[in-house]
Amino acid sequence: MGQTFSSRGAPAVDRGRHMDNRQRYKAFISYSHRDRKVAQWLHRALETYRPPRLVAKRGVDDSRRSLRPIFRDRDELSASLDLNGAIRTALERSDALIVLCSEASAASRWVDQEVEYFLKTGAPEGIICVITPDTEAHTDLSAILPPSLRAVLPPGVEPLAVDLREDGDGRRLARLKIAARLLGVSLDQLVQRDARRRLQVMAAFTTAAVLVAIGMGAMTVVTLKSRQIARQQRDETEALVAFMLGDLRQQLEPVGRLDVLDSVSAKVLAYYAKAQTDRLDDKALGQRAKAQTLLGTIREQRGDLAGAEHAFSQAAATTHTLVQRNPQNGDYVFDEAQNVFWLGYVQWRRSDVVGAERGFKRYGELADRLVALDPNRPEWRIEVAYAKNNLGTLFYEQGRPAEALEAFRVASSVFETELAKAPKDQKLIQGLANSRAWSADCLMRLVRPREALAEREAAVRLLEDALTENPGDKRLAARAVAAQVALARLELDLGRLASARARSDENLKRLRGLAVLDPTNARWREYLASSLMDAADLALWSGRMNDARAAHAEAGQILAARRAGPKAEAWSDKYEGRLDQQAVTLALQSGRADAARTLADALAVRAKATAWRKDLGRAALYAFSEWSAGRAASAVDILWPWRATLPPSGRDVLARSLAAAGRKPEADAIVRELIKQGYGHPGFLAFWRDSLPGGASTLGGAK
Numbered sequence: 001m002g003q004t005f006s007s008r009g010a011p012a013v014d015r016g017r018h019m020d021n022r023q024r025y026k027a028f029i030s031y032s033h034r035d036r037k038v039a040q041w042l043h044r045a046l047e048t049y050r051p052p053r054l055v056a057k058r059g060v061d062d063s064r065r066s067l068r069p070i071f072r073d074r075d076e077l078s079a080s081l082d083l084n085g086a087i088r089t090a091l092e093r094s095d096a097l098i099v100l101c102s103e104a105s106a107a108s109r110w111v112d113q114e115v116e117y118f119l120k121t122g123a124p125e126g127i128i129c130v131i132t133p134d135t136e137a138h139t140d141l142s143a144i145l146p147p148s149l150r151a152v153l154p155p156g157v158e159p160l161a162v163d164l165r166e167d168g169d170g171r172r173l174a175r176l177k178i179a180a181r182l183l184g185v186s187l188d189q190l191v192q193r194d195a196r197r198r199l200q201v202m203a204a205f206t207t208a209a210v211l212v213a214i215g216m217g218a219m220t221v222v223t224l225k226s227r228q229i230a231r232q233q234r235d236e237t238e239a240l241v242a243f244m245l246g247d248l249r250q251q252l253e254p255v256g257r258l259d260v261l262d263s264v265s266a267k268v269l270a271y272y273a274k275a276q277t278d279r280l281d282d283k284a285l286g287q288r289a290k291a292q293t294l295l296g297t298i299r300e301q302r303g304d305l306a307g308a309e310h311a312f313s314q315a316a317a318t319t320h321t322l323v324q325r326n327p328q329n330g331d332y333v334f335d336e337a338q339n340v341f342w343l344g345y346v347q348w349r350r351s352d353v354v355g356a357e358r359g360f361k362r363y364g365e366l367a368d369r370l371v372a373l374d375p376n377r378p379e380w381r382i383e384v385a386y387a388k389n390n391l392g393t394l395f396y397e398q399g400r401p402a403e404a405l406e407a408f409r410v411a412s413s414v415f416e417t418e419l420a421k422a423p424k425d426q427k428l429i430q431g432l433a434n435s436r437a438w439s440a441d442c443l444m445r446l447v448r449p450r451e452a453l454a455e456r457e458a459a460v461r462l463l464e465d466a467l468t469e470n471p472g473d474k475r476l477a478a479r480a481v482a483a484q485v486a487l488a489r490l491e492l493d494l495g496r497l498a499s500a501r502a503r504s505d506e507n508l509k510r511l512r513g514l515a516v517l518d519p520t521n522a523r524w525r526e527y528l529a530s531s532l533m534d535a536a537d538l539a540l541w542s543g544r545m546n547d548a549r550a551a552h553a554e555a556g557q558i559l560a561a562r563r564a565g566p567k568a569e570a571w572s573d574k575y576e577g578r579l580d581q582q583a584v585t586l587a588l589q590s591g592r593a594d595a596a597r598t599l600a601d602a603l604a605v606r607a608k609a610t611a612w613r614k615d616l617g618r619a620a621l622y623a624f625s626e627w628s629a630g631r632a633a634s635a636v637d638i639l640w641p642w643r644a645t646l647p648p649s650g651r652d653v654l655a656r657s658l659a660a661a662g663r664k665p666e667a668d669a670i671v672r673e674l675i676k677q678g679y680g681h682p683g684f685l686a687f688w689r690d691s692l693p694g695g696a697s698t699l700g701g702a703k
Contacts, residue, residue: 025071026182027128028094030114032104038132038164039100043072045175051183052190067182070098091118095126096182101144101161102132108146116148124152128181129161131168140472157513158472282322286335289318293339296346305350312343330373330380337366337383341390351614353398360391378418382428385414389435396442399616399645405442411435426466430479433462437483440490444647449494450678456487474517478524481510485531492537493648495680501538507531522562522569529558529575533582540589541682552582571606573618580606581621584628585683600628616642620650627653632660648679656687 027046031039046067071090091097097118105111115127127149135144141158142150153159162174169177173191180187296311319336326332344359364387370380392407415432422428436459443452463480470476484507491500511528518524532555539548559576562569571577580603587596607622619638626635635657639646643654651670659667671688 023069023093025069025090025094026067027096027098028071028091028114028118029073029098029100030105030111031072031100032102032108032111034104035100035102035132039072041171042098042100042130042175042178043070045171046070046178046182049175049179051179051185067179087114088117092121094118096128097122097126098128098130098178099146099149100132101129101141102135103139103144105132106144106146112146112148115146119148119152124149124159127159128178129159130174130178131161131163131165133164133166133171135165137165137167138470138472142472154513154516157516158474160517282325285318285322286332289315289322289335289339292318293342296339296342300342300346300349305346309343309346309350312339312346315339316343328373330370330377333366333370333373334380334383337363337370340366341387344390348394353394356394357391360387360394363387364391378421381414382418382431385411385418385431385435388414389431389438392435392438392442396438396445397615399642401442401445401645405439405446408435408439408442412439424469426470426476429462429466430476433459433479433483436462437486440486444490444493445645447648447651447674447677447679449490449648453487453490453494456483456490459483460487474514477510478514478521478527481507481514482527484510485527485534488531489534492534492541493681494678495682495685497538497542497682500534501542504531504535504538508535525558525562526575529555529562529579532558533578536582536586537683540586541686545586545590548586552579552586555579573607573610573615573621577603577607577618577621581624584625588628597629600625604629604631612638616645616650620646620653623650623657624653627657627660632657636661636663648674648677648684649681652679652681652684652687 029039029043047070049067051066071094073087073090091114097115099105099111099115118127129141129145129149131141131144141161145158149159162177163169164171164174168174176190177187180190183190292311292315296308296315299305299308299311316336316339319332319339322332323329323336340359341363344356344363347359348356364384367380367383367387370377370383374380388407388411392404392411395401395404395407412432412435415428415435419425419428419432436455440452440455440459443449443455460480460483463476463483467473467476467480484503488500488503488507491503508528508531511524511531514521514524515528532551536548536551536555539545539551556579559579562575563571580599584596584599584603587593587599604622604625607618607625610618610622612618612622619642623635623638626632626638635653639650639654639657642650646654651674655667655670655674658664658670674684
């Protein structure tokens with residue numbers, strides 16, 4: 001629950017302004033009497049909000065100059081004799097309707113009637129739902145919506161909601177989200193402006209305070225020669241440093257102010273740089289390590305990977321010194337483990353595979369050490385699982401699926417043990433589901449599709465059961481449907497068309513529902529595009545060519561939007577590459593050989609421009625395009641180095657290329673092994689039934 005508006009902001013709803021002098025309202029607040037105090041706060045918070053200067057001066061549209069006036073019926077109607085008529089008039093003259101959602105408002109006849117009347121002239125998109133701060137944590141949003149609003153929503157779909165609860169958006173961010181919606185501007189713009197306003201004061205204060213504290217400490221030592229006073233001043237300075245790395249950092253991180261965070265870490269490091277490591281006590285060393293870690297995360301987010309690696313390397317060295325001083329202190333070991341992980345992660349991103357593997361293995365050793373120090377702390381036991389997952393991912397991307405599978409299975413074992421003790425723990429459930437999903441991918445590379453299916457089904461059950469317990473958690477819903485998409489694709493690979501099609505249809509329905517909730521969520525759009533391509537494959541191999549083309553075209557529209565605009569994504573073999581590959585297959589199955597060749601040539605150019613020698617997925621895509629364009633020998637050369645770790649689909653392409661290059665015995669051996677292991681993708685069966693003597697039915701008899 002607690003879905004929020006996207007960072008881009010939704011446009012304010014124009015409910016038809018009239019060219020007259022009658023009062024209009026920016027919004028109408030509808031609420032139950034029990035939520036009066038919240039409504040009063042929200043009314044005051046919105047009307048006193050000052051939009052950013054660039055927004056207020058934009059054009060001649062007065063609607064973006066302020067959020068005044070906001071209509072709240074208990075105030076505006078105090079002098080009216082005709083309450084119902086006045087409310088209707090105010091609703092007609094309001095650009096949006098803000099509904100305070102609570103158990104009381106859901107049961108309020110008046111709130112429901114106000115919503116119903118507003119919907120007569122406006123769409124549900126004009127309603128902003130605000131969850132009150134007293135609402136219980138696990139309350140389903142649909143349970144606190146007015147009946148009239150629930151009635152107009154598609155089944156199972158909830159509107160976007162601003163969450164006033166402390167563990168949700170909180171009051172400050174909620175105010176900005178509502179303001180962005182009413183002003184029709186980007187939430188990012190308002191957040192940045194709000195951050196600048198607060199941080200100019202906060203940064204100036206903290207900078208001055210640090211300088212004063214350090215100066216006072218130095219002056220005191222020099223002038224008074226008093227160890228006691230000097231120690232007191234040092235303690236005050238380090239308390240301020242702790243504030244900067246703790247509370248101040250927590251306030252700055254949510255608003256994304258990397259520049260101020262960078263300044264904070266730089267000032268702390270400058271303070272500690274004046275002292276040698278062996279002269280710093282444990283507390284000071286810990287503070288320095290935190291500043292170094294903060295600097296590393298900032299540089300990583302900015303894309304400065306070399307700088308991030310340097311910062312994390314320093315942080316790891318600092319925490320290692322702490323561990324050497326206090327080898328039995330698990331908290332210090334934990335801090336070192338985190339820095340070692342970050343160092344390995346950045347090295348992985350910099351394509352330093354050797355360094356990354358060394359770092360992830362060291363992280364695993366530290367996780368084991370934590371468990372040895374205190375086996376009763378579950379958060380330390382789980383570190384072992386996270387370490388194995390990281391190492392497994394690295395092995396998988398290196399083309400070492402057997403080693404990766406072993407790592408993921410150890411992680412799964414740890415998660416399962418912890419789940420037995422805390423069966424409702426969402427992090428454990430999702431961690432286990434992730435490990436089992438990765439295990440399925442490894443098994444496919446090892447050509448064990450039946451075992452992969454069992455792992456995928458287990459991952460889906462875990463996530464769907466968790467979603468049943470938390471139906472309002474939309475991020476969990478997205479993870480669950482993503483797992484279902486992967487399972488449908490695997491069922492297609494095993495030739496289970498009926499089951500795959502039913503699952504694919506349900507996936508599309510759920511993903512479209514998520515898209516209604518937040519059309520700007522890029523990850524959800526990518527899931528939808530993948531599911532549409534799956535639907536196109538199913539339709540293609542079920543003989544429904546028109547349906548296949550329609551699903552393919554819709555996926556293309558979604559992915560085209562992905563690569564447009566100021567936040568355009570780069571061409572991806574996983575998305576655009578797969579779409580292009582599907583276009584080649586559609587052309588081939590339609591008998592348009594010339595078109596297929598042209599499409600394959602274009603795909604080959606794009607795939608060749610990627611780092612295909614280091615990435616199996618890109619190599620397989622490049623080989624497919626070369627085979628489709630009639631360059632079978634080239635396709636063999638591309639895939640041959642990967643032949644031991646190719647998934648079934650890649651082995652199919654290799655076999656086709658080998659057959660076309662005149663190496664039919666080798667192709668025949670690959671096909672026999674695939675069928676023996678249960679691979680039954682209809683495209684694979686159709687091709688080999690027509691292309692090899694005896695066909696798929698003969699090959700299928702080999703056990």
